[in-house]
Amino acid sequence: MTSLIPDVDTPSAPWTGRFDGDGPEHRRWWQAVAPLPAVTGPAGAAQEAPQPAARPAAILGFASDEGVRRNKGRTGAAAAPEALRRALGPLAFHLDRAVYDAGDVAVAGGDLEGGQARLGRAVASLLDTGHLTVVLGGGHETAYASYLGVGASRAVTEGKRLGVLNLDAHFDLRDEPVASSGTPFLQMARAEAAAGRGFRYAVAGISEANNTRALFETADRLGVRYLLDEDCSEERVRDFVASFLADIDVLYLTIDLDVLPAAVAPGVSAPAAYGVPLPVISAVCRQVARSGKLLHCDVAELNPEFDLDSRTARVAARLVDTLLR
Numbered sequence: 269m270t271s272l273i274p275d276v277d278t279p280s281a282p283w284t285g286r287f288d289g290d291g292p293e294h295r296r297w298w299q300a301v302a303p304l305p306a307v308t309g310p311a312g313a314a315q316e317a318p319q320p321a322a323r324p325a326a327i328l329g330f331a332s333d334e335g336v337r338r339n340k341g342r343t344g345a346a347a348a349p350e351a352l353r354r355a356l357g358p359l360a361f362h363l364d365r366a367v368y369d370a371g372d373v374a375v376a377g378g379d380l381e382g383g384q385a386r387l388g389r390a391v392a393s394l395l396d397t398g399h400l401t402v403v404l405g406g407g408h409e410t411a412y413a414s415y416l417g418v419g420a421s422r423a424v425t426e427g428k429r430l431g432v433l434n435l436d437a438h439f440d441l442r443d444e445p446v447a448s449s450g451t452p453f454l455q456m457a458r459a460e461a462a463a464g465r466g467f468r469y470a471v472a473g474i475s476e477a478n479n480t481r482a483l484f485e486t487a488d489r490l491g492v493r494y495l496l497d498e499d500c501s502e503e504r505v506r507d508f509v510a511s512f513l514a515d516i517d518v519l520y521l522t523i524d525l526d527v528l529p530a531a532v533a534p535g536v537s538a539p540a541a542y543g544v545p546l547p548v549i550s551a552v553c554r555q556v557a558r559s560g561k562l563l564h565c566d567v568a569e570l571n572p573e574f575d576l577d578s579r580t581a582r583v584a585a586r587l588v589d590t591l592l593r
């Protein structure tokens with residue numbers, strides 16, 4: 269099968285999960301996900317099912333922890349796309365949309381920038397062919413790769429106002445000589461300025477104790493909207509997200525799993541001492557899914573090496589499932 273997206277270098281691995289039967293009433297993710305079909309290629313399994321109404325989703329893995337390594341964190345996130353597919357596979361499939369797996373972009377030999385460029389081209393091509401794109405990171409350097417795709421998509425280049433909503437304990441606005449998992453949103457701010465566009469960036473879950481005064485000053489200078497972790501009640505976050513959504517046309521949502529409490533998400537580079545409760549994060553995902561503005565999303569920072577009973581991967585899988593409802 270010819271790939272729609274030449275920049276993807278690893279073919280999709282087969283999805284697996286529990287088998288309860290072939291009928292739609294038994295369907296789980298592993299049975300519903302189909303390889304991304306070529307433009308004129310044979311129909312995938314998802315096309316054999318009754319045609320769902322919603323925009324098809326396309327999943328891409330970004331197998332990278334080069335950004336985490338450069339940011340002096342705990343490496344291992346390069347194995348996350350595989351762990352996330354393994355956690356998604358057994359989930360019961362209740363979605364009203366087709367889901368395709370477009371494979372992985374792997375960062376090799378420390379070439380983070382090359383990998384980000386390739387993922388960006390793949391995302392832009394999938395967006396421009398009508399998909400809701402979902403990237404399974406990768407360290408949070410995934411966000412800049414995602415942005416390259418979103419920023420190059422027709423939706424954004426033709427004038428839709430883009431908003432970037434980050435659920436994260438960290439701003440990731442570091443001003444460093446090299447790109448890393450700590451720099452993606454400053455890179456975006458600069459790229460948006462170069463494109464003559466405003467940068468609309470909001471973060472929920474910021475840990476005051478884990479972001480220096482310099483980072484808060486950068487956030488203020490860039491007009492970043494943020495909510496501290498201790499202020500993330502369900503109601504406050506709902507209002508925060510609603511007011512952000514009101515000012516944009518299309519949303520890129522990025523979930524850094526270290527926004528969750530360490531007991532819920534132990535498998536990350538920097539586990540959160542405080543963290544935003546899972547029901548709040550899950551409510552944001554439902555709110556965003558219902559808004560009709562979600563253009564692209566990703567989950568980042570899963571490190572399977574430090575996970576316990578795949579707890580973090582299971583939580584991430586459930587959030588992805590919620591986002592695609």
Ligand SMILES: N=CN[C@@H](CCC(=O)O)C(=O)O
Nearest residue numbers: 339341408438440449450538
């Ligand atoms: N992706 C970003 N990570 C955090 C890491 C913080 C830490 O290691 O304590 C940051 O750079 O701020």
Ligand SMILES: [Mn+2]
Nearest residue numbers: 437438524526
């Ligand atoms: Mn973080």
Ligand SMILES: [Mn+2]
Nearest residue numbers: 408436440524
């Ligand atoms: Mn982050």
